[in-house]
Amino acid sequence: xxxxxxxxxxxxxxxxxxxxxxxxxxxxxxxxxxxxxxxxxxxxxxxxxxxxxxxxxxxxxxxxxxxxxxxxxxxxxxxxxxxxxxxxxxxxxxxxxxxxxxxxxxxxxxxx
Numbered sequence: 554x555x556x557x558x559x560x561x562x563x564x565x566x567x568x569x570x571x572x573x574x575x576x577x578x579x580x581x582x583x584x585x586x587x588x589x590x591x592x593x594x595x596x597x598x599x600x601x602x603x604x605x606x607x608x609x610x611x612x613x614x615x616x617x618x619x620x621x622x623x624x625x626x627x628x629x630x631x632x633x634x635x636x637x638x639x640x641x642x643x644x645x646x647x648x649x650x651x652x653x654x655x656x657x658x659x660x661x662x663x664x665x
Contacts, residue, residue, distance in 0.1 A: 559579060561647045563575075564643050568636065568643055571589060572589055573587070573590075576588055576639075579643070581646070584642075588639045591635055592635050592636070592639070599629065599632055
């Protein structure tokens with residue numbers, strides 16, 4: 554199965570788990586790596602902001618890290634925005650593929 558003939562729906566599911574995985578599934582390795590890198594950076598900033606108190610001496614790391622009361626909307630919004638835009642990018646790739654298939658299908662027809 555070539556990259557062009559792969560179904561698009563698994564790419565959406567993979568992207569929901571981690572940005573960039575859907576692009577890699579579709580064979581766009583550089584684009585997938587870029588999205589994944591951006592997603593990791595967004596998660597690193599999320600972790601840095603929410604886990605600052607978790608590394609203090611005297612506090613158990615696991616218990617402090619699992620306290621979601623300290624997580625703010627802005628902290629979650631950036632990684633979530635990266636995921637949403639990545640899914641939108643896969644949708645646009647799907648539209649481009651459908652347009653390419655439709656254009657190549659019309660060019661190969663027999664004229665009457």
